[in-house]
Every structure is written in C-alpha cells, then in structure tokens.
Amino acid sequence: MSQKKSFLWIAWVLILPVLLLRGFTTIYPIMKTVFNSFFDIRILSGINEFAGMSNYVNIFQDQKVITTLKFTGIFVVVSMLFHVVMGVGLALILNMKFKGRRFLRTIVLIPWAMPSVVIGMAGKWAFNNDYGLINDFVRRFFPDFQLNWLINTGSARAAVIALDLWKDLPFFAILVLSGLQFISSDIYEAAKVDGADGLRSFLYITLPLIMRNVLTLCIPFTLWRLTSFDLVYSMTSGGPGEDTSLIAYRITMEAFTNLNVGYAAALAVLLFLVMGAFSWFNMRFMGKFED
Amino acid sequence: MKTDMDRKYRIYKCIAGVGKWVLFALVSFVILFPVYWIFISSITAPGELFKTPIDYLPDHPTLDSYQFLIENVGLLSKIGNTVIIIGITLVVGTIICVMGAYAFARFHSKWVNLAFGFIIATMLIPEVVTARPLYEFMQKVKLFDTYPGLIILYISSIIPFTVLILKNFAGEIPVSLEEAAAIDGANFVQRLFLIVLPLMKPAIATVCIINFITCLNNFFTPLYYSNGIQVLSVAIVQLPLRDNMYGVPWDLVSAMGWIILLPIIIFVAVFEKQIMDGIMAGGVKA
Numbered sequence: 001m002s003q004k005k006s007f008l009w010i011a012w013v014l015i016l017p018v019l020l021l022r023g024f025t026t027i028y029p030i031m032k033t034v035f036n037s038f039f040d041i042r043i044l045s046g047i048n049e050f051a052g053m054s055n056y057v058n059i060f061q062d063q064k065v066i067t068t069l070k071f072t073g074i075f076v077v078v079s080m081l082f083h084v085v086m087g088v089g090l091a092l093i094l095n096m097k098f099k100g101r102r103f104l105r106t107i108v109l110i111p112w113a114m115p116s117v118v119i120g121m122a123g124k125w126a127f128n129n130d131y132g133l134i135n136d137f138v139r140r141f142f143p144d145f146q147l148n149w150l151i152n153t154g155s156a157r158a159a160v161i162a163l164d165l166w167k168d169l170p171f172f173a174i175l176v177l178s179g180l181q182f183i184s185s186d187i188y189e190a191a192k193v194d195g196a197d198g199l200r201s202f203l204y205i206t207l208p209l210i211m212r213n214v215l216t217l218c219i220p221f222t223l224w225r226l227t228s229f230d231l232v233y234s235m236t237s238g239g240p241g242e243d244t245s246l247i248a249y250r251i252t253m254e255a256f257t258n259l260n261v262g263y264a265a266a267l268a269v270l271l272f273l274v275m276g277a278f279s280w281f282n283m284r285f286m287g288k289f290e291d
Numbered sequence: 292m293k294t295d296m297d298r299k300y301r302i303y304k305c306i307a308g309v310g311k312w313v314l315f316a317l318v319s320f321v322i323l324f325p326v327y328w329i330f331i332s333s334i335t336a337p338g339e340l341f342k343t344p345i346d347y348l349p350d351h352p353t354l355d356s357y358q359f360l361i362e363n364v365g366l367l368s369k370i371g372n373t374v375i376i377i378g379i380t381l382v383v384g385t386i387i388c389v390m391g392a393y394a395f396a397r398f399h400s401k402w403v404n405l406a407f408g409f410i411i412a413t414m415l416i417p418e419v420v421t422a423r424p425l426y427e428f429m430q431k432v433k434l435f436d437t438y439p440g441l442i443i444l445y446i447s448s449i450i451p452f453t454v455l456i457l458k459n460f461a462g463e464i465p466v467s468l469e470e471a472a473a474i475d476g477a478n479f480v481q482r483l484f485l486i487v488l489p490l491m492k493p494a495i496a497t498v499c500i501i502n503f504i505t506c507l508n509n510f511f512t513p514l515y516y517s518n519g520i521q522v523l524s525v526a527i528v529q530l531p532l533r534d535n536m537y538g539v540p541w542d543l544v545s546a547m548g549w550i551i552l553l554p555i556i557i558f559v560a561v562f563e564k565q566i567m568d569g570i571m572a573g574g575v576k577a
Contacts, residue, residue, distance in 0.1 A: 007398070007479075008398060008400060008403070010394070010398075010479060011394040011397070011398035011400075011403055012394075012403075014390040014391055014393060014394035015390075015391050015394045015395065015403065015406055017387040017390065017391065018387050018388060018390075018391035018410060018450050018454060019391070019406050019409075019410065021387070021443065021446060021447050021450060022409075022410050022413050022447055022450050022451070023409075024447075025421065025425060025443075025444065025447040026413045026416050026421060028424070028425075028428070029420070029421035029422075029423075029424040029425040029428070030416065030420060030421060032424035032428075033420055033421065033423065033424055036423070036424070090318065093314050093315075093318060096311050096314075098308075098311045098312075098315070100311075100312070100315045102563075103319075104315060104318060104319065105563065105567065106559060106560060106563045107318075107319060107322050107323060107559075108318070108322065109559045109563065109566055109567070110322060110323075110326060110555070110556060110559055111322060112570070113504045113508075113555045113558070113559050113566075114508075114551075114552065114555060115507065115508040115510060115524050115551060116508070116510065117510050117524050117525075117527055117528055118329075118524075118527060118548045118551055118552065121527055121528065121539070121544045121548065122325065122328075122329055122544070122545070122548060124538075124539050125332075125539045125541045125544070125545075126325065126328075128539070130341075130343060131340060131341055131342070131343065131345070131541075133325060133328050133345065136343065136344050136345045139343075139344065140344070166321070166322075166325075170322070171570070174567065174570055174571070175570070175571065178571035220415075223415060223417075226417075227417035227418075227419060229418075229419060229511060230510045230511070233510075233528070234527075234528050248417060248419045251419045251420075252419055252422065252515075255419075255422060255423040256422075256423070256426075256515060261423055264423060265423065268419060268420040268423075269420075271417065271419070271420065272416075272417070272420050275415065275417070279415065
C-alpha cells in the first residue's frame with residue numbers, strides 16, 4: 001500500500017501502550033539500578049552516599065556471594081548438561097510412534113505449567129528424611145536408608161537441581177521435539193536401506209540435524225537458570241548456610257531483606273553483564289556454527 | 292533363511308514395543324506420582340501425614356485442610372484476588388498486544404522495527420535487576436499494593452511473548468483481504484475489527500491460555516509489589532503452621548498446592564494442542 005507512510009502515526013498509536021508499559025518497567029529501573037550500584041545505600045542504617053566502585057570490589061570479598069556464585073555455576077552447568085542429554089532423550093520418547101503418545105505429550109506439560117513455588121514447597125517436604133516422598137520410595141528397596149537431604153550441602157544441592165530438572169526438562173524436550181518433527185522420515189528410510197541401524201541413524205542423522213536447535217535452546221535455558229529465584233526461595237531459602245543460594249536469590253535478599261540497596265544493585269549489574277556477555281558470545285558462536 | 296529373518300524382525304519389533312511402554316510408564320510415573328502424592332496428602336488428616344511408610348491410599352479421607360484454608364486463611368478472598376488480577380490482565384493485555392502486534396506486522400519503518408526489537412529483547416531482562424527501583428517507583432506513585440499496580444506489572448510481564456506470537460500470526464494474514472475491504476469502503480477501524488480480529492481468534496486463544504498459566508505462576512511480582520493483596524502463589528509460602536513440628540505445614544501446603552494445580556491440570560488436558568503450538572512458536576517460560 002503506497003499510502004502507508006502517511007498512516008504511520010496510526011501504527012504509533014497502536015504500538016504506544018505496549019511500548020510505554022514495557023519501557024516504563026524496564027528502561028528506567030535498569031538505569032536506576034546501574035546508578036545505585038555506585039552508591040552505598042543502606043536503608044537500615046540510613047546511609048546514602050557515593051561509593052565509587054567499592055560495591056563492586058566488595059562482591060569479591062563477600063564469602064556469602066562467593067559461595068552463591070559457586071553454586072550458581074554448579075547449578076547452571078550441571079542442570080544444563082542434564083537438560084541436553086535427558087532432554088534429547090525425552091524428546092525422542094515423545095516422538096515415538098505408539099498409542100500412548102498423545103497422553104504422554106499432555107502430561108509432560110504439567111510440570112511446565114506448575115508454579116515453581118508449589119514444586120519448591122512440595123520438594124521441601126518430599127526431601128524430608130522421615131516423612132518425605134523420596135526417602136519413602138528409597139526405603140521400599142533399602143529399608144535402613146537415612147538421609148536428611150536438605151541439611152547436607154551436597155544432597156541439598158542435588159535436590160535443588162533434581163527439582164529444577166523435574167520442572168523444566170519436559171519443557172526443553174517439547175522444544176527439541178518441535179525440531180525433531182521437521183526431520184522427514186524419508187531420510188531414515190534411505191539410511192535403513194543403506195544398512196544403518198537405529199543407533200547409527202540417531203548418531204549420524206538425528207543428532208546433527210537437531211544439534212543447532214538444541215544449542216540455540218541452551219541460550220535462553222541457561223539465562224533462565226542464571227535468574228532462577230522461585231525454586232530456591234520456596235524450597236531451601238538458600239540453606240544450609242548459603243550453599244544452595246543462587247545469584248538472583250542473593251540479590252533479592254540484599255535488596256529486600258538486608259536493604260543493602262547499593263550492593264544489591266552492583267550484584268544485579270554484574271548478573272546483567274554476565275548474561276549479556278553470555279548471549280553475545282553465543283550469538284557469535286552460533287553465527288560461526290551456521291557457516 | 293527368509294523365515295529366520297522374519298522371526299528376528301518380529302522379536303525385534305516385540306522388544307521395541309515393550310521398550311516403548313516401559314519408557315512410557317517410567318516417564319508417566321515420574322511426572323504423575325508426585326502430583327498424585329500432593330493430592331492424597333491434601334485429603335489426609337494432618338496427624339496421619341506423619342506415618343512411615345507413606346499411606347498412598349488414605350484410610351480416612353477428609354477435606355479438613357481445605358476447610359481450614361477457607362475458614363482461617365481466607366482462601367476464597369485469595370482466589371478472588373487471583374481471578375480479578377488475572378482476568379483484567381488477560382483482557383487489557385490481549386487488547387493492547389493485538390493492537391501492537393497488528394501495527395508491527397503491517398507497518399514498517401526503521402523506528403517501528405526498532406520498537407519491536409526492543410520489546411522482544413526485554414524478554415531477557417531478569418526481574419531481579421529491575422525489582423528494587425521499580426518497587427520504590429511503585430511506592431512513590433502510590434501503585435504499590437494496589438490492584439492497578441499489580442495488573443500493570445502482570446500485563447508488562449506477558450507483553451513480549453504475546454506480541455511476538457500475535458505479530459507472527461498477523462503477518463500471515465494476506466494484506467489483499469484488507470485492501471479488498473478498503474476498496475469496498477471499510478475504514479481502518481472496521482478493517483481491524485471485522486477482518487483481522489476474527490482471523491486472529493485461534494492465535495488469541497493460544498496466547499490467552501498460555502498467559503493464564505504464566506500469570507498463575509507469577510510469584511515474584513505479587514511477592515514484592517504487594518502486601519495486603521495476596522494471590523494464591525504467594526499465599527502458599529506464607530501458610531501458618533498447624534500442629535506440625537517439621538517446619539512445613541504440609542497438610543495446608545498440599546491443599547493449597549492442589550487448588551492451584553487443579554485449574555492447571557484441567558487447562559493442560561483440555562488445551563493440550565494450543566499450549567503445544569504456543570510453546571513451540573514462542574518458547575514461553577511459565
């Protein structure tokens with residue numbers, strides 16, 4: 001339509017509500033966070049003064065934050081490894097041709113649709129030594145099994161990661177599945193004729209074809225892990241000690257519980273930078289991958 | 292030789308068939324059993340929750356925990372809050388997102404495209420980065436702990452995904468349909484409401500279904516931007532301890548959890564196809 005130019009004001013009228021709303025809830029707060037990160041703002045002691053880079057320097061001397069960063073790293077890496085391996089596995093199961101397929105595809109949506117807080121609260125009880133679902137299940141096979149999951153560092157971390165996988169793995173698998181569905185069955189027929197068995201056609205046909213899709217999916221899934229809050233908040237509150245505290249949880253605690261606003265802002269800026277660097281690096285990498 | 296091959300093939304087929312059902316059972320069990328466990332816990336009398344091994348078929352099913360939630364925790368008002376906030380969010384959010392998405396699909400200029408890119412890019416901004424300044428801002432403009440304030444934040448949270456899905460869908464509606472209507476004398480508003488909107492119904496249904504779930508899942512916003520107005524997702528972490536020395540009021544948590552899960556499970560069962568399509572098109576995280 002040639003008269004479009006003159007109608008451009010209509011477009012802006014239509015766009016304005018979403019743009020304003022989204023801008024108001026993101027641009028101003030981000031700028032304010034960056035600004036705050038250079039100030040020492042502690043509401044409880046009424047301090048509000050310029051602090052230069054000291055908030056950033058303090059990050060690397062804060063034992064709580066170092067533990068948090070360590071667990072955040074473990075959480076992201078371990079969880080993502082399982083996401084890729086088991087997610088592809090589950091996607092293959094969902095793609096199998098059999099009568100139960102539709103039912104299976106329906107129920108994998110349940111963990112995706114469940115609020116993390118419900119899962120976290122249920123997890124707190126499920127991993128209880130005496131009355132929890134997990135130990136009850138284990139004890140059916142090993143009657144003397146005793147483990148208070150959420151009290152020991154290692155098992156608490158494993159429990160948090162396990163619940164994270166329970167919630168998000170099906171979602172990952174569904175997105176892998178959407179890539180799998182595009183592979184035409186002709187390719188498999190041809191491979192079969194050439195004598196490839198199931199494993200070989202998976203390794204040489206399926207995997208290379210979905211690899212790009214899987215790697216692309218890893219970007220948002222990693223970013224979501226980096227900003228994960230609800231699960232740890234409701235399940236362990238970061239405990240024992242700070243051993244299951246994630247960076248998003250730490251930031252929120254500093255900002256809303258300790259009211260150490262400047263410091264929280266510095267942590268938030270750091271998180272944002274890490275996320276940005278990760279995304280940028282990945283896009284470069286994916287760009288190379290494409291060639 | 293041929294029969295040998297035949298038999299081998301049949302055995303292979305049989306193993307594969309059994310294997311499929313074993314995997315099916317395994318996946319179903321891991322997903323459904325915890326959900327079932329939450330359900331039976333919610334209808335077990337609180338005292339009987341301290342039993343080992345767990346009784347997976349409660350002897351004396353009771354709705355006591357639900358009754359307690361209604362009488363002492365104000366369950367009905369929390370359901371009311373949740374319904375009001377999600378309802379208005381879906382109606383207003385969908386309207387403004389349809390407008391925006393239509394404009395993004397039909398009008399192109401450097402700045403319009405940039406605005407679209409901005410809205411999609413904000414999908415990656417974590418709420419913890421914006422939380423504290425936004426919290427202070429909401430208090431300053433007196434929107435903290437109010438329905439309008441919460442609804443604004445809820446709408447904002449669904450905008451990127453909704454605009455993305457609707458824009459892609461609107462982009463596939465042929466412009467020629469509108470041009471034909473324009474020749475017949477339909478003005479802009481008529482074209483939008485009588486031609487485009489009816490065609491977008493399936494996409495609108497999909498985003499509404501998914502946004503309903505996203506809003507029900509929203510925890511951070513109601514937790515930090517309100518005090519008095521409690522929704523279900525926040526209420527579940529602030530339940531009182533009844534006669535329970537283990538730190539988790541599991542009797543009430545499981546009942547409250549099930550109240551949140553029931554609409555979710557019904558939605559998933561009824562709208563499986565739309566949800567699947569929506570997830571695959573937009574990769575939305577609940």
